[in-house]
Amino acid sequence: xxxxxTQTCVRINLTTGETKKETLDKEFCKNYIGGYGFVTKILWDxxxxxxxxxxxxxxxxxxxxxxxxxxxxxxxxxCVGAKxxxxxxxxxxxxxxxxxxxMRRAGIDxxxxxxxxPEPVFIFFDDDAINIIPCKDTLWGRDIWTVEEEIxxxxxxxxxxVMGIGQAGEKLAKLACITNDRxxxxxxxxxxAVMGSKNVKAMxxxxxxxxxxxxxxxxxxxxxxxxQLSNGKDTLKYRDLGTPINVMKFNDLGVLPVKNFQTxxxxxxxxxxxxxxxxxWVVKKTGCSQCPIACDHLCxxxxxxxxxxxxxxxxxxxxIYALGSVCLIDHFPALIKMVEICDRMGIDTMSGGTTLGFxxxxxxxxxxxxxxxxxxxxxxxxxxxxxYKAAVQMIEDMCLRATPAxxxxxxxxxxxxxxxxxxxxxxxxxxxxxxIPGYELKGLSTASIGFAVSLRGACHLRNGSYGYxxxxxxxxxxxxxxxxxxIALAGQDAFMAVIDSLxxxxxxxxxxxxxxxxxxxxxxxxxxxxxxxxxxxxxGHRIHDLAKCFNIRECQFxxxxxxxxxxxxxxxxxxxxxxxxxxxxxxxxAGFREGIRQYYLAxxxxxxGIPTPETLKARGLNFVxxxx
Amino acid sequence: xxxxxxxxxxxxxxxxxxxAAIVHKILVxxxxxxTGCEICExxxxxxxxxxxxxxxxxxxxxxxxxxxxxxxxxxxxxDPECVKACPLSAITKNLETGILEVDQxxxxxxxxxxxxxxxxxxxxxxxxKKAIMCDMCTSTSYGEPQCVEYCPKGAIFIEEIDPNVNEDxxxxxxxxxxxGFPQPPEGEILN
Numbered sequence: 001x002x003x004x005x006t007q008t009c010v011r012i013n014l015t016t017g018e019t020k021k022e023t024l025d026k027e028f029c030k031n032y033i034g035g036y037g038f039v040t041k042i043l044w045d046x047x048x049x050x051x052x053x054x055x056x057x058x059x060x061x062x063x064x065x066x067x068x069x070x071x072x073x074x075x076x077x078x079c080v081g082a083k084x085x086x087x088x089x090x091x092x093x094x095x096x097x098x099x100x101x102x103m104r105r106a107g108i109d110x111x112x113x114x115x116x117x118p119e120p121v122f123i124f125f126d127d128d129a130i131n132i133i134p135c136k137d138t139l140w141g142r143d144i145w146t147v148e149e150e151i152x153x154x155x156x157x158x159x160x161x162v163m164g165i166g167q168a169g170e171k172l173a174k175l176a177c178i179t180n181d182r183x184x185x186x187x188x189x190x191x192x193a194v195m196g197s198k199n200v201k202a203m204x205x206x207x208x209x210x211x212x213x214x215x216x217x218x219x220x221x222x223x224x225x226x227x228q229l230s231n232g233k234d235t236l237k238y239r240d241l242g243t244p245i246n247v248m249k250f251n252d253l254g255v256l257p258v259k260n261f262q263t264x265x266x267x268x269x270x271x272x273x274x275x276x277x278x279x280x281w282v283v284k285k286t287g288c289s290q291c292p293i294a295c296d297h298l299c300x301x302x303x304x305x306x307x308x309x310x311x312x313x314x315x316x317x318x319x320i321y322a323l324g325s326v327c328l329i330d331h332f333p334a335l336i337k338m339v340e341i342c343d344r345m346g347i348d349t350m351s352g353g354t355t356l357g358f359x360x361x362x363x364x365x366x367x368x369x370x371x372x373x374x375x376x377x378x379x380x381x382x383x384x385x386x387x388y389k390a391a392v393q394m395i396e397d398m399c400l401r402a403t404p405a406x407x408x409x410x411x412x413x414x415x416x417x418x419x420x421x422x423x424x425x426x427x428x429x430x431x432x433x434x435x436i437p438g439y440e441l442k443g444l445s446t447a448s449i450g451f452a453v454s455l456r457g458a459c460h461l462r463n464g465s466y467g468y469x470x471x472x473x474x475x476x477x478x479x480x481x482x483x484x485x486x487i488a489l490a491g492q493d494a495f496m497a498v499i500d501s502l503x504x505x506x507x508x509x510x511x512x513x514x515x516x517x518x519x520x521x522x523x524x525x526x527x528x529x530x531x532x533x534x535x536x537x538x539x540g541h542r543i544h545d546l547a548k549c550f551n552i553r554e555c556q557f558x559x560x561x562x563x564x565x566x567x568x569x570x571x572x573x574x575x576x577x578x579x580x581x582x583x584x585x586x587x588x589x590a591g592f593r594e595g596i597r598q599y600y601l602a603x604x605x606x607x608x609g610i611p612t613p614e615t616l617k618a619r620g621l622n623f624v625x626x627x628x
Numbered sequence: 629x630x631x632x633x634x635x636x637x638x639x640x641x642x643x644x645x646x647x648a649a650i651v652h653k654i655l656v657x658x659x660x661x662x663t664g665c666e667i668c669e670x671x672x673x674x675x676x677x678x679x680x681x682x683x684x685x686x687x688x689x690x691x692x693x694x695x696x697x698x699x700x701x702x703x704x705x706x707d708p709e710c711v712k713a714c715p716l717s718a719i720t721k722n723l724e725t726g727i728l729e730v731d732q733x734x735x736x737x738x739x740x741x742x743x744x745x746x747x748x749x750x751x752x753x754x755x756x757k758k759a760i761m762c763d764m765c766t767s768t769s770y771g772e773p774q775c776v777e778y779c780p781k782g783a784i785f786i787e788e789i790d791p792n793v794n795e796d797x798x799x800x801x802x803x804x805x806x807x808g809f810p811q812p813p814e815g816e817i818l819n
Contacts, residue, residue, distance in 0.1 A: 069680050071670045182693060208754055210679035220674065227780050284695040287663035290670065292780030294663035298695055312694045
């Protein structure tokens with residue numbers, strides 16, 4: 001007997017409006033867990049190779065894991081996936097809020113959208129009923145915060161949870177994110193644009209079904225312990241100052257990305273630090289559904305702020321570094337405003353910020369001209385480093401593709417650099433097209449390997465590689481002990497894949513003190529499916545390798561060597577940091593390549609980064625053999 | 629955790645312990661600490677029905693975007709509207725405990741009480757179609773309010789109120805919120 005999972009998969013062909021429900025069998029649930037695992041399997045099976053991400057045949061998948069709706073800490077999460085328009089590789093992103101729990105209560109584990117709706121629609125999952133509702137005149141063209149409110153008002157129910165896209169997604173901006181519950185985003189890899197390409201503005205959920213679990217008595221005791229741990233020292237950082245505490249910490253280590261990743265130290269970092277934010281700007285900390293941590297630091301501008309009065313948005317470290325230090329903006333109200341625009345109109349703050357940094361450098365170097373910026377008076381000085389008024393306007397122009405420059409940048413720095421030509425690609429700081437998160441890789445050798453091999457492009461969440469450098473497990477300046485680093489990262493891949501498949505929040509990864517065996521126990525208590533630590537770890541490896549195979553298949557179709565993508569921006573090898581504790585540091589290319597090779601071997605892949613048939617067999621991926 | 633801070637403030641510290649005065653207990657949520665996580669709703673559903681379903685929770689999360697969060701449950705009104713509204717006289721107030729009780733044989737789930745409750749604290753159970761409201765977990769095997777136990781921020785407090793004071797419950801809540809709640813122990817950062 002399987003509890004918690006509803007084992008229901010909904011397929012919607014948007015072209016015809018046909019909906020179909022399928023049953024997911026127990027083996028599938030056990031082997032792929034949920035979330036990221038489900039998404040990966042569906043994309044491997046159903047995404048035609050080489051398809052244009054905006055093609056109706058590109059499936060858009062939304063999946064939850066076994067835990068939403070229960071009180072496992074931070075369990076109300078969902079994962080969305082499709083072939084990414086930003087990277088042309090596997091695209092997936094995870095968000096929290098109330099959507100995951102409502103989806104489970106409506107009795108759905110996974111949704112697969114294919115085709116393209118003939119007119120703009122939103123989809124309302126009301127328990128068993130699935131309504132595809134045209135919204136050309138009502139919701140299309142509006143920002144997602146309004147849409148969320150409108151849909152709730154439409155049905156007179158504040159419990160309805162809504163995930164959807166802003167104007168950026170409608171306009172197929174490759175940076176587009178998916179927003180739910182105002183401040184929660186499935187931001188990375190541009191999946192909002194895939195929704196937009198299918199003419200789907202939003203998906204709304206209302207569920208009234210109970211969620212039964214396998215061993216309620218045991219579980220309630222365990223859950224209480226986990227909730228207590230979630231309020232203990234393991235998560236103190238997230239509750240107290242929040243992730244922005246990193247700003248000063250990273251600045252002192254010289255790994256805060258500054259001036260479009262030119263260096264790792266900024267003397268004005270204090271203005272955007274977690275300490276300053278906590279003292280001056282935070283008004284309330286709120287939590288997602290079923291979250292004991294409540295990391296969401298809502299910041300508000302003052303009612304008498306001359307530029308942006310009374311703006312409230314949720315600010316975290318990744319938004320601060322991308323829109324702040326990367327662009328040299330130290331005016332906090334402008335950050336709050338930019339985050340608000342990004343969330344509302346629907347672009348990812350990280351990709352948006354790094355692209356904005358690229359734009360500022362491109363302006364400085366003459367690639368972007370004043371004409372391209374349009375005739376708005378805030379651009380009277382162009383797009384200078386640190387000009388916050390111009391930056392705020394630029395973000396809006398990107399979301400709306402309002403000006404030639406905004407149109408160019410809405411597709412991210414890689415595409416923009418290609419169009420600008422010349423040496424612009426040299427300062428486009430992304431990996432596989434995805435902007436680099438808030439870690440200056442010139443000062444972090446393990447992270448440089450971990451980010452480069454990340455499957456969805458530059459990402460700190462795929463293997464937590466930065467932790468090894470920060471906690472001094474490895475020397476962050478040198479490329480030594482590479483075999484050990486490879487093994488460490490390969491293990492983290494599986495662990496993170498399990499976390500992303502369950503889906504629980506990475507902030508609670510530290511509360512399971514016994515690691516995967518403990519997670520497996522909780523899994524068994526909730527679902528009733530027997531699971532051991534080894535099995536769940538193998539599931540993590542299986543999911544990660546299958547996602548890698550998806551990327552290899554795409555590379556082979558395009559005639560690209562897969563290993564050639566696991567690299568760093570040009571700048572990292574050739575332009576050392578110019579300031580701060582890491583002055584003069586850069587990534588040594590030979591050492592880096594050897595690190596990548598060792599990682600491949602540690603994962604049971606060959607030297608070109610392709611999983612060997614033996615590895616695939618051991619991971620239960622026999623169906624892949626012969627296809628890559 | 630909640631257990632460390634849930635000792636409610638006595639309104640009258642000098643009350644003699646030997647006089648067994650009747651006190652009514654209600655749940656009050658500190659909006660400063662509440663993060664709107666809905667764990668109270670989930671736990672409430674679980675302890676009463678054995679399944680997670682916030683639809684059948686007797687405590688209700690209230691979120692007013694962007695920054696206001698709280699939860700509300702039955703406040704044991706002095707002169708309850710629900711009692712007056714019920715056409716079948718199925719709801720009575722237990723004068724000993726202050727808890728509103730629903731006669732399961734009489735209630736037909738018409739929802740008159742739901743509409744009359746000024747706090748939105750009553751709902752009709754989705755499965756057995758009977759009115760439900762907070763019973764301080766007296767109907768469960770726990771006997772003590774479990775939302776208080778599980779609330780990660782220790783935001784839910786058991787307040788003792790005087791049943792003989794004839795006052796508007798909004799006024800009572802206003803006084804309690806104005807007075808504030810005890811601080812968490814030194815060094816414990818909840819949020």
